[in-house]
Amino acid sequence: MKISVVKNILEANDRIAQENRAIFDESNLLVINLMSSPGAGKTSLLEKTIDALKNDFQIGVIEGDIQSSQDAERIARKEIPVVQINTGGACHLDGNMIRDTFKEFVFDDLDLLVVENVGNLVCPAEFKVGEDFKAMILSVPEGEDKPAKYPLMFHESKVLLINKIDLAPYLDCSVEDMKKEALKVNPHLTIFEVSCKTGEGLDSWYAWLKDAVNNRKSA
């Protein structure tokens, strides 16, 4: 007997993500799913962003890693609420893992929640966690061919931060080409060129993020 199904395989996760989203909505909380390959600078960007904006609003962080709590410890030094998820092998976060951290936060006290996904350029983009939008980092040493090789994440992200531009002079990689390649896969990307080491370019990211949080609050 043939059964016609026509169902999205990720439907169960999508449903949980939607439920998470409804909970975030009650607190008018802006939630960002931050993704990149390992070491592109997600935690560094968070540290900088927290330093710059923690007087303007309350930030919470969920750290996703396969193992270790080093990233959560780095964030905890900033004295903001942070929870570490260890996926124990899974290469991405999903809606359920995020849900399990809810008891650790008081969402009404927060304005911005950033979920630092597991370092991986492939599958985190496939699993929603309940975010308002996805933001990703591509660091200059990774090369300009990455958007074409890993199109899904670029296609699903709203924001691209090109990080480590301080290294560009030492590499055969042009930031302009990186931008061009990324915009091919997603012409709607908002792109920031930054260095978390020198601080270059971060001011426009902070300003953009501030607006996003304020818009969310008044929505």
Added chain:
Amino acid sequence: MHEMSIAQSLIDIIKEEMTRHDATVLRSVRLNIGQLSAIVPQSLSFCFEVITSGTELEGAKLIMEVIPLEGMCRECKQAFGIEDYAFECPYCGSPDIETTAGQDLSIVDMEVD
């Protein structure tokens, strides 16, 4: 390897559908794998085999078809295949396109007894 979690979700849906239709044997499942989804069909097959081995689903066949990316331009209304992941209209150059196929990961149907 996210094919493992995808195989698990797939099996959850299969079991649910089988219960609903009072089926006990799974012969095959047909999947559409969008070109944009980061799935390697061989890995998914492998994970599916690993999870189902020794269960009542053992031996079922996964039939996978990769669905190429297609778009429709909201400006000039042309339909086209999206080549090389370039998400813009090849006719008028507009970035305002709708992706009409190749994004999803879905079960189409299954053959059961």
